[in-house]
Amino acid sequence: MKTIQSKYDVVVIGSGPAGLAAAIAAKKEGAEDVLVIDRDLEPGGILLQCIHNGFGLETFQQDLPGPSYAQRFIDEAVGLGVELLLDTMVLDITSQRKVTVSNRFMGIADIDARSIVLAMGCRERTRAQIRLPGFRPAGVFTAGTAQRWVNVEGYMPGSRFVILGSGDIGMIMARRLSLEGAKVERVLEIMPFLTGLTRNYVQCLNDYDIPLQLSHTVNRIIGKNRVEAIESVQVDERWNPIPGTSEIIPCDTLLLSVGLIPENELSKKAGVRIDPITGGPYVDDTFQTNVPGIFAAGNVVHVYDLVDWVTEAGLASGRSAARFATTVRNSEIRHIPLVAGENVRYVVPHELDKDNLANGEIRLQLRVKTPIEAPTRIEVSDGENLVTRKVEPYARPGEIITLTISPRAYDDVQRAGRLVVSAVKR
Amino acid sequence: METEVQRMICITCPKGCTLEILRDGDVIVDVKAGCKRGKDYAHAELTDPRRMIASSVVIEGALHPLLPVYTSAPFPKPRIHELMQTLRAAKVQAPVKMGDVVLEDVLGTGINIIASRDMTRI
Numbered sequence: 305m306k307t308i309q310s311k312y313d314v315v316v317i318g319s320g321p322a323g324l325a326a327a328i329a330a331k332k333e334g335a336e337d338v339l340v341i342d343r344d345l346e347p348g349g350i351l352l353q354c355i356h357n358g359f360g361l362e363t364f365q366q367d368l369p370g371p372s373y374a375q376r377f378i379d380e381a382v383g384l385g386v387e388l389l390l391d392t393m394v395l396d397i398t399s400q401r402k403v404t405v406s407n408r409f410m411g412i413a414d415i416d417a418r419s420i421v422l423a424m425g426c427r428e429r430t431r432a433q434i435r436l437p438g439f440r441p442a443g444v445f446t447a448g449t450a451q452r453w454v455n456v457e458g459y460m461p462g463s464r465f466v467i468l469g470s471g472d473i474g475m476i477m478a479r480r481l482s483l484e485g486a487k488v489e490r491v492l493e494i495m496p497f498l499t500g501l502t503r504n505y506v507q508c509l510n511d512y513d514i515p516l517q518l519s520h521t522v523n524r525i526i527g528k529n530r531v532e533a534i535e536s537v538q539v540d541e542r543w544n545p546i547p548g549t550s551e552i553i554p555c556d557t558l559l560l561s562v563g564l565i566p567e568n569e570l571s572k573k574a575g576v577r578i579d580p581i582t583g584g585p586y587v588d589d590t591f592q593t594n595v596p597g598i599f600a601a602g603n604v605v606h607v608y609d610l611v612d613w614v615t616e617a618g619l620a621s622g623r624s625a626a627r628f629a630t631t632v633r634n635s636e637i638r639h640i641p642l643v644a645g646e647n648v649r650y651v652v653p654h655e656l657d658k659d660n661l662a663n664g665e666i667r668l669q670l671r672v673k674t675p676i677e678a679p680t681r682i683e684v685s686d687g688e689n690l691v692t693r694k695v696e697p698y699a700r701p702g703e704i705i706t707l708t709i710s711p712r713a714y715d716d717v718q719r720a721g722r723l724v725v726s727a728v729k730r
Numbered sequence: 731m732e733t734e735v736q737r738m739i740c741i742t743c744p745k746g747c748t749l750e751i752l753r754d755g756d757v758i759v760d761v762k763a764g765c766k767r768g769k770d771y772a773h774a775e776l777t778d779p780r781r782m783i784a785s786s787v788v789i790e791g792a793l794h795p796l797l798p799v800y801t802s803a804p805f806p807k808p809r810i811h812e813l814m815q816t817l818r819a820a821k822v823q824a825p826v827k828m829g830d831v832v833l834e835d836v837l838g839t840g841i842n843i844i845a846s847r848d849m850t851r852i
């Protein structure tokens with residue numbers, strides 16, 4: 305098991321096309337270490353189950369299946385030294401960019417990020433969200449769940465199907481199930497028009513003689529233990545059932561392809577503002593959310609129809625995240641602590657930005673621990689070499705001592721990893 | 731001579747243009763399309779319709795029981811059913827690399843069946 309650092313320049317949540325592109329671009333833009341976290345056992349996101357062709361026409365001018373499109377980015381990311389943390393759930397993120405993860409080998413652990421890219425994709429609307437009446441027998445699934453079973457796990461969820469929704473996932477599944485020998489009785493669409501691509505109507509429904517009915521929906525599910533049939537009905541323009549149009553369609557499985565919702569439970573925990581229309585974060589032109597250092601790309605922002613655009617957004621967000629992380633890292637390097645040394649109780653400020661010395665002197669104030677009723681040297685060193693000093697006639701805990709570091713000490717201070725202040729009798 | 735116009739949707743890319751095919755009986759006189767590939771599609775669709783087919787074959791020794799595969803070129807539409815039967819009978823062993831030929835010259839069509847991804851042996 306490889307070791308995971310406690311801090312990364314860029315942490316990407318989600319290893320779909322958006323997350324992989326973000327990680328690749330962040331590395332190329334100069335991020336030193338990039339970690340991609342995914343709950344799945346393998347990187348690639350939803351593309352791994354989209355085994356059909358049609359991906360990459362814009363990016364590669366090639367007609368690739370989903371897994372091939374994903375693998376090109378996986379190979380590139382790994383080649384660039386992007387680290388993958390798989391089989392790992394992200395439980396929480398904060399506005400200070402702390403990421404809490406959980407997995408079998410680390411238990412629950414925190415990882416700090418100089419910047420974060422949210423790339424969690426989307427999830428499917430379910431039966432509960434569209435309020436389908438009737439019993440709750442087995443045999444009602446979302447199209448994406450069925451897609452994973454059929455294409456990845458090798459399990460057929462039924463033999464006679466009705467599909468609700470004419471989106472691309474529904475139509476692509478209609479073809480896939482037909483190829484595997486199942487009968488797809490009908491595709492029903494509540495809208496008066498097709499909601500997916502026309503080419504999918506031709507190559508997925510027409511080619512396999514699957515009837516599509518527009519302005520139709522499922523009125524009722526019939527069956528107690530297992531779906532036995534559904535009752536379809538025609539609707540008017542306000543989605544009200546038209547009396548006398550119902551039809552019983554025997555089937556053993558109903559697939560729902562009724563839309564996707566960006567997956568933003570985590571984003572909300574970090575205070576990321578969500579647009580109620582897209583369901584995803586508000587982003588600026590660098591794909592930064594309202595929380596500084598937290599970026600977002602892909603289906604987590606809005607539901608895309610072409611993966612090529614997801615990749616493009618991922619690349620842009622990764623570049624922005626790397627730039628942000630570099631700024632934070634440089635400022636971390638510039639910030640050094642001021643340490644209370646011999647006979648000093650405390651020093652204010654507690655740390656300083658070394659570069660500020662270029663703009664003028666920096667004033668320190670301190671109190672000693674025990675009184676010295678004799679001339680006292682107040683010294684600032686980098687631990688070994690003296691940076692500056694002054695002599696006070698005496699030093700008493702009740703009286704604050706002020707000391708300035710002048711711009712003349714600029715070069716000495718740049719070399720220091722910390723500054724130690726001490727008060728010693730001359 | 732009577733020419734007639736036939737309309738058809740091009741499925742070559744996501745634009746999904748409507749093609750207008752001017753025919754004189756069986757002879758295609760002209761095709762109005764969004765691009766050259768659309769014209770080619772119309773000719774092919776009327777003489778020898780083909781489709782890209784993506785499916786899976788059984789794999790042993792990998793993380794998943796199925797390996798996703800696809801046809802190296804569009805496959806003759808009337809023989810898709812036969813192709814599926816051939817794929818259902820096929821079985822491969824992990825490891826497999828993306829682009830590996832899983833079945834060569836399938837059903838004598840000159841078309842190969844290609845692995846869509848790597849699958850390591852576990």
Ligand SMILES: Cc1cc2nc3c(=O)[nH]c(=O)nc-3n(C[C@H](O)[C@H](O)[C@H](O)COP(=O)(O)OP(=O)(O)OC[C@H]3O[C@@H](n4cnc5c(N)ncnc54)[C@H](O)[C@@H]3O)c2cc1C
Pocket residue numbers: 317318319320321322323341342343344348349350351354392393394395423424425426427428447448449451472473476564567570601602603604608609610611614
């Ligand atoms: C079922 C389904 C089928 C689709 N089919 C097609 C299609 O055929 N053609 C097409 O062009 N587009 C399709 N899409 C759209 C497709 O999702 C996008 O084109 C693209 O894959 C989105 O990429 P992404 O990186 O934004 O998200 P995804 O590919 O969904 O990747 C998100 C990743 O984030 C991970 N994740 C989420 N939350 C956490 C967490 N808390 N901790 C750890 N990991 C987490 C997930 O495991 C997943 O791997 C489909 C979408 C779905 C849902």
Ligand code: SF4
Pocket residue numbers: 740741742743744745746747763764765766767768769771
């Ligand atoms: S005609 Fe050209 S642009 Fe139009 S759908 Fe076909 S390939 Fe695409």
